[in-house]
Amino acid sequence: MKIMTLGWRLALTCCIVMVMCFPAWGRTIKIGVIGPMQFVQGKGHWAGATMAADEINARGGVQVGGEKMKIELIKADSNEFINVADATNAMERLMTQDKVDFVVGGFRTEAVFPMQDIAMDYKKIFIDCGAATTALCTRVAENYNRYKYFFRQTPFNDIYLVRTSFAHLAMAAAVMKKELNVPIKCAIVAEKAAWTDGMIKAAQATIPKLGMELVGTWQPSDKATDVTAELSAIQKSGANVVFTIFSASVGITFARQAGELKIPAAQVGINVEAQKDGFWEATKGMGNYVFTTNTYCRGVEYNELTTPFMDKFIKRFNETPTYTAGGTHDAILYALVPSIEAVGSLDADKIVAHLENREYKVPSGIVKYEKTKDGKPTHDLTWGPGYLTSLGVQWQDGKLVGVWPNKWKLAPDGPEATYKGIVPMKLPPWLKK
Amino acid sequence: MGLALFYVKKFFKIVRNEVLVLPSRVVVGLFFIVLLGLPLITQDPYIVRIVILTSIFAILAASWDLLSGFTGQMNFGHALFFGVGAYSSALINLHAHIPPWGSVPLGAVVAVLAGLIVGIPCLRLKHTYLALTTLAFPIILTGIIFALPQYTGGEFGLSGVTRFTNSLIGNYYLHVVTMLVTAVVMWKITDSNTGIIFHAIREDELAVKASGINTTRYKLLAFSLSGFFAGIAGGLYAHYMRIAGPSTLEVSMSFMVVIWAIFGGAATIYGPIGAVFILYPLLEFFRIWPEYRTMIFAAVVLVILLYMPEGLIHWIRDKIETECPRCKIRNAATRKTCRVCTAGLD
Incomplete structure (x- = not known):
């Protein structure tokens, strides 16, 4: 009888531990956050991503069709300031080992180019939150079918x-x-x-x-x-x-x-x-x-989203957000999630078609993706009054x-x-x- | 049929009498088999990518060994050849629209020229002075690249370089076989009369000169050969990554090559290759502790060099093999007598 009691207790403990360790039963949306994590830029990527993911998960997750899915972040140190090959390995790992659904981040242009190619090989949406080079988005216009999964979130181009x-x-x-x-x-x-x-x-x-x-x-x-x-x-x-x-x-x-x-x-x-x-x-x-x-300054409001975001960020990290932090936060909270919910699927092609035509508010202004003069999407950011200005x-x-x-x-x-x-x-x- | 049977028998005879008698040769044989057979076990793109990059860097490390390990021409700017190979291949590919099959060898030829350009002014320099002078060359080239962004892409590099093939396995075999072939060629060079002269130049250049050998010619040959193989590595890298950027010329790249070569054991060719195949995947493995990754890597290298100053591969070879005191032939450490002259090995 005593042994039975011990066994039941053990089983109950196991159940509690399992429930605590795996609160999100069912499928999650995996988002890879890639950046130079030992440097301020990568730390910004991660801070912005965690803030966005926590906010979404706290309200129950993302409504994907008939299913609520939580966001799971995968941190990938690209080490791109020191070794560009390392950055591509980190991206390949996100694609094949971690099997992420989306990727946000990137900073050094020389590393973002090959990282972009890897993400496009796997037809995964990659939102750039650090590199300003125009050529990254020129590729989208020049070879839309291959590069359409690439978007820029921050900063606007050079x-x-x-x-x-x-x-x-x-x-x-x-x-x-x-x-x-x-x-x-x-x-x-x-x-x-x-x-x-x-x-x-x-x-x-x-x-x-x-x-x-x-x-x-x-x-x-x-x-x-x-x-x-x-x-x-x-x-x-x-x-x-x-x-x-x-x-x-x-x-x-x-x-x-x-x-x-x-x-x-x-x-x-x-x-x-x-x-x-x-x-x-x-x-x-x-x-x-x-x-x-x-990009941000205490006391300055681009719109009604700025102050709540700044207050939350400063409360949590005790510093003003950098543009990589703000951009990564916006890429998840305002770019990806509403588009996923709108199309009701994680299908990259459907999300691209929806996202590239949206005009949406972020704490630093309004995002609208540019098109070339002949109407080809570049997925680059519109700059100027009414949009993003910094x-x-x-x-x-x-x-x-x-x-x-x-x-x-x-x-x-x-x-x-x-x-x-x-x-x-x-x-x-x-x-x- | 009879002829085929003859060659098969001959092959097995060579394997039995020349390969299986020495543990180091068995290891090299297994290395070839494992590398060539890996896609039969796994076709995981991540693992394939790591092996491809490892192969490229193995060629680079071995090419440094050919110059600095064998000839003693201490090159601290080996990234120059790698970068020249990468940029030349990329430029040829992008502007002349020559496919990688042509642009990589042509890029390597340009790297040979770079070898000569570096080699000629460095002929009169030795030791620390040579090391510091060679260190300056990739920095100078980086300056040129930034000064001419319209041709070189400046700090962003040249992107959009075409791939050899889009096939995962095709890419794998292309890079691995190139690495194995270039490694064998480099090893054969060092095993030839030229290699002996390279060795001799490192040990006593004056004595070599006194023997009537034109050491200038051989030192330039070493610079050119090293430049050629490093240029091949650079070209492969540019076409695989689809970009040739200033990072190929960074000082850290030059130092990484030296670390690989010293870790494995200089003046061996196989030592630096073995080191890259240990250290590069190991650094990837340490991603499980991202914060401590570089620190653990540095600690591993330091510990190995502290306890195995001649290099890891040297140390392992000395543990599994002994040299006959009479005929200098190597034998398995388990043997009591020499396999050739039967002298006692204890």
């Missing part, structure tokens, strides 16, 4: 990224003209890296067209710890605007030393370090008035605030864009003396 930076520069110049009424002299300062080469050429061609005088181009090392020589030369050149192109730690050095030396020039452009919450601390407050592009943000007295778009128009007769929470751009006080 051509639009450059145009956004020039829009920021034009706004800064307009503010200066209005407040100081001086001719605008612009210096380009870009870190020494391959990715900046194209931008420098584009900036050198565009700045004079914007009515500014180009006084020179400086390229310090991307890890420079002292840029006083460059700053002195910039000051001597008479520049009152510095167009920055920084992704590495030189962004902190430049901002800090420019602040310390009170260089009479406004910094506008790309400074990835300035997008981070720790920038103020890193520059000891000397990074005041630095302006950079960003933000121009500025450090103002210890707080990162949104300053762009502020009544921005892409064409004189086109729609205007201003988001809730956008404040006027401020010029450094020492520029006015």
